[in-house]
Amino acid sequence: MNYCSTCGANVGLQVPPGDNRPRHVCHNCHTIHYVNPRMVVGTVCLGKDGVLLCRRGIEPRLGYWTVPAGFLELGETTEAGAIRETYEEAVATVAIDQLIGIYSVPQLSQVHIFYLAHLLSPVFRAGEETLEAAMVRYEDIPWDSIAFPSVTWALQESKRSF
Amino acid sequence: MNYCSTCGANVGLQVPPGDNRPRHVCHNCHTIHYVNPRMVVGTVCLGKDGVLLCRRGIEPRLGYWTVPAGFLELGETTEAGAIRETYEEAVATVAIDQLIGIYSVPQLSQVHIFYLAHLLSPVFRAGEETLEAAMVRYEDIPWDSIAFPSVTWALQESKRSF
Numbered sequence: 001m002n003y004c005s006t007c008g009a010n011v012g013l014q015v016p017p018g019d020n021r022p023r024h025v026c027h028n029c030h031t032i033h034y035v036n037p038r039m040v041v042g043t044v045c046l047g048k049d050g051v052l053l054c055r056r057g058i059e060p061r062l063g064y065w066t067v068p069a070g071f072l073e074l075g076e077t078t079e080a081g082a083i084r085e086t087y088e089e090a091v092a093t094v095a096i097d098q099l100i101g102i103y104s105v106p107q108l109s110q111v112h113i114f115y116l117a118h119l120l121s122p123v124f125r126a127g128e129e130t131l132e133a134a135m136v137r138y139e140d141i142p143w144d145s146i147a148f149p150s151v152t153w154a155l156q157e158s159k160r161s162f
Numbered sequence: 163m164n165y166c167s168t169c170g171a172n173v174g175l176q177v178p179p180g181d182n183r184p185r186h187v188c189h190n191c192h193t194i195h196y197v198n199p200r201m202v203v204g205t206v207c208l209g210k211d212g213v214l215l216c217r218r219g220i221e222p223r224l225g226y227w228t229v230p231a232g233f234l235e236l237g238e239t240t241e242a243g244a245i246r247e248t249y250e251e252a253v254a255t256v257a258i259d260q261l262i263g264i265y266s267v268p269q270l271s272q273v274h275i276f277y278l279a280h281l282l283s284p285v286f287r288a289g290e291e292t293l294e295a296a297m298v299r300y301e302d303i304p305w306d307s308i309a310f311p312s313v314t315w316a317l318q319e320s321k322r323s324f
Contacts, residue, residue: 008165078273
């Protein structure tokens with residue numbers, strides 16, 4: 001961060017009064033520009049034929065398998081974000097059943113939140129950023145081709161629900 | 163957001179290719195400036211005399227009671243953030259026991275995450291942003307003077323642990 005997004009002046013790192021870590025502070029308007037971790041929300045969506053998996057059509061991890069998930073947007077609940085992402089990635093309309101858990105990825109400043117969900121209709125297909133969407137039985141999950149450790153964890157945490 | 167924090171040029175709202183909502187995009191360097199919800203992490207910290215509550219010394223809700231909580235920082239796990247905030251607000255050293263739950267506040271674009279915790283030593287006192295820290299029995303919680311709805315919810319969710 002080099003410039004103030006409010007007034008366009010230069011920013012510099014300094015510890016604001018009452019704070020204990022350096023922030024980008026504007027030299028002109030003195031706005032403090034906090035930067036915080038982001039949330040990824042997604043679903044482990046179970047149907048009678050298994051779990052809904054998506055093969056990624058974009059980087060990172062293009063071609064690897066994931067559950068539908070993506071960044072939480074402003075004004076969303078975590079549940080609403082997970083439902084939206086499931087629709088965007090797998091064109092599937094789902095309902096949330098329960099929280100699976102929270103998986104922190106501090107090296108990326110991300111927190112991944114996964115929910116158990118179920119399909120409200122049997123319809124699904126690959127969304128724009130997905131190469132392929134499929135219902136996969138637990139014993140057929142391609143563990144060696146899962147895109148991210150948090151996805152492996154969420155699928156393993158959900159095993160008893162299959 | 164008016165200016166690009168990377169190059170200082172003007173930004174404008176536009177829907178980037180492959181996206182479905184307006185973002186602030188730099189007219190010069192084309193950086194997309196995503197803005198996402200923030201996490202607040204905190205603890206319901208139980209001891210033999212009740213739960214650790216803090217009376218807020220800063221706005222918003224100055225003078226009202228809360229559990230120790232605050233914004234998750236870059237590079238932190240949610241558990242580490244909750245432990246840090248408990249130290250900053252109540253000068254208490256705690257260990258996490260389990261997740262209580264996730265409370266979305268979409269109108270503020272915040273997600274609040276609370277953990278059950280316990281004191282690792284009986285020492286605590288008011289931190290810099292706290293007027294008063296106290297161990298309070300469940301039956302003595304000042305429900306009418308709690309700072310935020312998510313704190314009321316977290317305390318109620320924890321009742322069976324008292």
